[in-house]
Amino acid sequence: MLKPDFAKLNGLLTTVVVDANTKAVLMVAWMNAESYRRTIESGETWFWSRSRNELWHKGATSGNTQRVIEMTLDCDCDTLLVSVIPNGQACHTGSYSCFFNLVNSK
Amino acid sequence: MLKPDFAKLNGLLTTVVVDANTKAVLMVAWMNAESYRRTIESGETWFWSRSRNELWHKGATSGNTQRVIEMTLDCDCDTLLVSVIPNGQACHTGSYSCFFNLVNSK
Numbered sequence: 001m002l003k004p005d006f007a008k009l010n011g012l013l014t015t016v017v018v019d020a021n022t023k024a025v026l027m028v029a030w031m032n033a034e035s036y037r038r039t040i041e042s043g044e045t046w047f048w049s050r051s052r053n054e055l056w057h058k059g060a061t062s063g064n065t066q067r068v069i070e071m072t073l074d075c076d077c078d079t080l081l082v083s084v085i086p087n088g089q090a091c092h093t094g095s096y097s098c099f100f101n102l103v104n105s106k
Numbered sequence: 107m108l109k110p111d112f113a114k115l116n117g118l119l120t121t122v123v124v125d126a127n128t129k130a131v132l133m134v135a136w137m138n139a140e141s142y143r144r145t146i147e148s149g150e151t152w153f154w155s156r157s158r159n160e161l162w163h164k165g166a167t168s169g170n171t172q173r174v175i176e177m178t179l180d181c182d183c184d185t186l187l188v189s190v191i192p193n194g195q196a197c198h199t200g201s202y203s204c205f206f207n208l209v210n211s212k
Contacts, residue, residue: 002207016122016131016134072209074204074205075197075204091181098181099185101178101180
């Protein structure tokens with residue numbers, strides 16, 4: 001089984017969450033080894049909250065859980081792509097995706 | 107204009123690159139303020155290489171540049187989503203996308 005490389009980012013794996021149906025990028029978050037293990041075990045996304053310094057079961061309080069369909073590590077195994085069926089919006093602002101701030105080019 | 111928050115990750119912005127046509131996630135890389143500026147200026151992706159500690163114009167040596175179609179910052183402006191038209195594969199392994207290591211669930 002593939003081993004994620006937690007060393008490059010101080011024990012954290014950069015994680016991109018996409019909607020399995022629409023393919024939209026919903027959010028980027030971080031997993032430590034324990035949240036990675038719990039995600040695989042539970043079939044729902046678990047992250048490490050860098051601001052609160054704690055394990056974070058996505059949707060535990062909001063109900064907006066994410067059911068994992070597929071997980072893929074990148075070429076050097078330090079970044080994870082998680083394809084999910086979201087149960088509600090991904091963003092704490094109430095938005096479907098965290099990515100809604102369009103950058104104007106010059 | 108929106109200001110990216112470079113402070114949270116030691117001057118770097120986590121950047122997710124997706125194919126504007128297929129919506130596939132191609133790679134995750136990091137931008138510092140200078141590569142962000144050059145990306146907007148040039149319309150092609152520039153990153154900060156953490157391993158080589160230098161600015162990195164994607165495709166400068168391989169020819170596999172990425173033309174920027176749209177850029178979106180996330181809710182707290184510390185992560186960037188870049189939608190591109192790739193001129194060739196994204197991955198240094200020769201793969202279309204860096205994400206090809208399927209994680210087996212339990």
